[in-house]
Amino acid sequence: MSDPRRAVPALGRLLDRPAVVEAIAEHGRDPVVTTLRAALDRARRTASAGGRIEDEDALVASVLAAVEARPALQLTPVINATGVLLHTNLGRAPLSPEAVAALTTAAGTVDLEVDLDTGERGGRDAPIRDPLTRLTGAEAAFAVNNGAAALVLALTALAGDGGVAVSRGELVEIGGSFRIPDIVRSAGTQLVEVGTTNRTHAHDYRAAVEAGASAILRVHPSNFRMDGFVHRPTTAELVEVARAADVPFIDDLGSGLLRAHAAAPDEPVVAERIAAGASVVVFSGDKLLGGPQAGIIAGEAELVERCRRAPLARALRLDKLRMAALAATLSAYERDAADGLPVWRMADTDVTTLRARAEAIADAIAGASVDASVDPDVEVVALQAVLGGGSTPGATLPSAGVALTGPADRLARRLRTGTPAVVPRIVDHRVVLDLRAVPPEADGQLIGAVRAAIAMLGTTAGPDTA
Template sequence: MAPAASKADVVEHLGQAGSIPVRLRHLLPPAYSPEAMSDDPRRHVPRTDTLLADPRLAGAGERLGRALVKDAVQRVQQRVRGGEVAPDAAVEAVLADLPPTASSLRPVLNATGVIVHTNLGRAPLSGAAVEAITAAAGTTDVELDLGTGRRGPRGEAAIAALLEAVPAAEAAIVVNNCAAALALVATALGQGRELVLARGELVEIGDGFRIPELLQSTGARLREVGTTNRVALADYRDALGPDTGAVLKVHPSNFVVRGFTRAVPVAELSEALAGTGVPLVADVGSGLLRPHPVLSDEPDLQTTLADGADLVLASGDKLLGGPQAGLVLGRADLVQRLRRHPLYRALRVDKTTLAALEATLRGPRPPVPEMLAADVDGLRARARAVVARLVDAGIDAFAVDAGSRVGGGGAPEHPLPGAAVSLPPGFAEPLRVGVRPVVGYLEDDRTLLNLRSVPPSADDDLADAVLAVAAAWT
């Protein structure tokens, strides 16, 4: 004799077949009567294979992959079961739920006023750099001389563009970030030897990253000179010896020491080291190629090399406005020594970074320099134009003056004037989690959207995002 059916068996049978023999109906609670079951939304949930076979979703599967589309289908099926989505609207709901790309990274409008925002990916790339990445994404001649058919130098065009931009450099290489550049230099020049460095330059930057710990991890020994706030040329001279591998100068970047201080400029250090055979290495941090009229205190690559540094290190994704990269420029013999070191192989960049870097250097001015050069009156006019759209829709908005910053450790004491759109505080979170996320900030119990860090071409997108949040509240 077959075992008696349990209530759970009956419910499961109903969910799959939508019917039940009369002899089993007494097992059902009143809510599972045949009359009630005729309106049960679970009976109308579209099958997974049926949805995936829909031509509209088949195209999405080719673009995003079947797994992502199937996940979206299952989420929508659950919403149909809950009565949130009508069964005949399931395909449209799946399409609306799909991400724009197969990556989880989402484009964000940076309205923080911080131009180089580390948490938002630092420098936004130029259109030319984006096009170059797309072109380089396939098969390229990154290490092939098409004329001879033989292996060619890797990234030659990007290096040439870098040397044209910084003529004081004899040679250059590119690694995956500035920390990698410093690690390569410390390993090649200082492993088992001493690196001389001022105590006031033993800095910590973002996310607990400490310069001395990085240097020591390479097997180099640190010879600290001076005090936290003062170092003299004699301190460096006294530290030199047969075990000295290099003298390092590290730009503090994200902090400034004021008051009773003293530092030794690169030009003086270079003169003191002449004839000793000890290389002078300067990490300038932010990637400024040449002196900038707005950022007068920020060190740049061209001037630092011209002042006598043997090697200069910098980031490619800060003030340069390019992709994440570590730039090493300077004396040809030292650059070649780094290039031939085994560690370089582990740190070198890929073809898309080389393509984006070259396009950044040769193409039109990238967004970061554009934002730095933005006219304050122009920013105010943009803010008023955005506000006019919002006020017409009944939103409590007005334009205000607002300070902004370089970010990325650059020019920490140099605020930039600008303008912002001011909204009620309740807009901050919905804008941040919207379809097109907008990241602003709260100040004086208002949400501010600072236009210094927003490209002019995105002003309409910014206004549309605010309007969408307001519409959701009505």
């Protein structure tokens, strides 16, 4: 009796098929061959069990579809229509054209650690060190690869053997299930909890340092806030306690607000906290600062230098690309051109302008489907956007956009997987496109993407997951 597995085509034969040759040219030999081998193995097992195997054409088609459906090997540009300006899942702050140009230049060979005048080795962070001190009023400043890294490094270098005093109301969990107690422990530092969840006073910190705590940490609350019967010591009170005990006061500012702004009324301004006496502050570069992912430590020169010289600092340092983008972003502040950074341009756009854009977009996408049964109703709607990125929890920005009534899950998926990719939000079973974070120059692309997604709904049937 013949072996049923002999009916399964040989790999070499399939590799000669024109469609497979084209797939190898587009996607590379390894992923195509690996997927083919897996499909052939499944077919042989099916044949051995007496099952029916696909014909050769169907098998090749399924393999090529699987190769096409592989996750993208590079990041995909996205139109952010969520209404969250600093969307962590979408990369937070978009970079300015100047920062992108600087990043592109730095992709080549640059003077990262050499003084071109003397030919000697230079300081790696020279392009950002002086701008940061000028903009913040700090004696010294240093950057690492993100805000959490800056906090860990500061704790490692400055907290000492007695541990760090932290209010119980600030033992927060931030994105990705990272918790402050875990971050403190990962820095090799003892956590000394003080106060209660809702009320912590200066005398709680004073008792902790008198009992041996060797640093004070105030944590940015990130994505939540407490109201009602609550109390937190002022900056002046914490500075007084730290100075009296001769311990560093580490102030985690989170978002990196360099200039006060009406859209972020409750966010701490870096220069104000340093002027108030914080020993060192730590903050992010890719939130309200509007630059690339980075974590910045600024403050007293001796303490910043201890952070810079800590063995962990080398593992956390910035690469040349982010160094260049951060330097270009800081330059915008020094030139009084920060209003042109994407995050602030988005925040400052007048809602009347957003509504006019929404009306034009609604008119352009109305009637996009050839099948009236799936053609969604289009409505211009008033919305509330947020800064995001853990900034100003509870604060909103008036916005406007377009709401599409129809098969919401299917339409949202079509938008996310289209070209360009559009990420909306779903509210009350409608797809909502908030324009607050969409640059005006992307309106044409957004219209095209929505029209294409609606048209696709008219050519496909099935459940919302189709």
